[in-house]
Amino acid sequence: MCEFCHQHGEGKKWYLQAENYAQDLLSDLNRRTYIQHFFENPERLKKNIGLLDSLNKLPVFVQAVVKPLLINRQKRKHYGQVLPIEEIEKIFGFINSVVRLPCICRQASMGSEQRYCYGLSMEPGPDTEMGRIIRSIGADYLTGPETSGLETVSPEEALNQLREHEKKNMIHSVWTFVTPFIGGICNCDLNCMAMRATGKAYPVMFRAEFLAAVDIEACSGCQACMRACHFGAISYSIRDEKASIDPLKCYGCGICRVLCRKDAIALVERSSLAEAANQW
Numbered sequence: 001m002c003e004f005c006h007q008h009g010e011g012k013k014w015y016l017q018a019e020n021y022a023q024d025l026l027s028d029l030n031r032r033t034y035i036q037h038f039f040e041n042p043e044r045l046k047k048n049i050g051l052l053d054s055l056n057k058l059p060v061f062v063q064a065v066v067k068p069l070l071i072n073r074q075k076r077k078h079y080g081q082v083l084p085i086e087e088i089e090k091i092f093g094f095i096n097s098v099v100r101l102p103c104i105c106r107q108a109s110m111g112s113e114q115r116y117c118y119g120l121s122m123e124p125g126p127d128t129e130m131g132r133i134i135r136s137i138g139a140d141y142l143t144g145p146e147t148s149g150l151e152t153v154s155p156e157e158a159l160n161q162l163r164e165h166e167k168k169n170m171i172h173s174v175w176t177f178v179t180p181f182i183g184g185i186c187n188c189d190l191n192c193m194a195m196r197a198t199g200k201a202y203p204v205m206f207r208a209e210f211l212a213a214v215d216i217e218a219c220s221g222c223q224a225c226m227r228a229c230h231f232g233a234i235s236y237s238i239r240d241e242k243a244s245i246d247p248l249k250c251y252g253c254g255i256c257r258v259l260c261r262k263d264a265i266a267l268v269e270r271s272s273l274a275e276a277a278n279q280w
């Protein structure tokens, strides 16, 4: 299990621990302020990625000191984990309401409102505390047709939307807002700051508790799955005419399964493979 499971899971996976979504955590003023600041200024995110580029140009020994400090800070504030759809289904099994939000990462990187994020709440009903906090920020960047910037969707509708997002090659991730409070699920691709930061050796999300593996007997060698993987984990053997997955690169998102017409890819528990068990 990952570091957050040990710290915040009390024997469960941390994102399946209902207390981490509890409304009383939202009454904390620091957390509310953090959420407001987080959503009100997409430009700041862009600036942070610029700073990361500068960080990567520093001498290696300086990076070795600075990066762990920054990553630990990120873990205390806003950190995520990649989740396959089966784990999202479990979360939606106990969450009481969901609001669909514009993605702040894409607003920063693409300059347009795209609704790929979902605020989660244990509070029943459409007017959740998370929704109230975000509505209160008066974010000028919310320019879409639903100018309130928020839509309430049922957990079932949200799940169907997430399945559609998978077809567009997006991976699912769950996020804290001042850890351990969990406030949302995102659907990430390379337009996301989180993916870009992680790709620049500044991880802001853990890998999933799972790994993908190819059933060699079932694999036809079509190579379709290779198009799905954002992490370069899938390779193709010309000699065997089969795909294979490097467990040390795999994030366990599971989206490669969507493109496999032979049902040749399955997820297994990360802990089942010693070499990748502690690879987060």
Ligand code: SF4
Binding pocket: 211, 212, 228, 229, 230, 231, 232, 233, 234, 245, 249, 250, 251, 252, 253, 254, 255, 256, 257
């Ligand atoms: S191989 Fe790539 S796409 Fe498939 S689960 Fe692993 S990281 Fe995700």
Ligand code: SF4
Binding pocket: 214, 218, 219, 220, 221, 222, 223, 224, 225, 226, 242, 243, 259, 260, 261, 262, 263, 264, 265
């Ligand atoms: S998509 Fe499926 S059948 Fe095609 S190469 Fe990948 S694992 Fe094999």
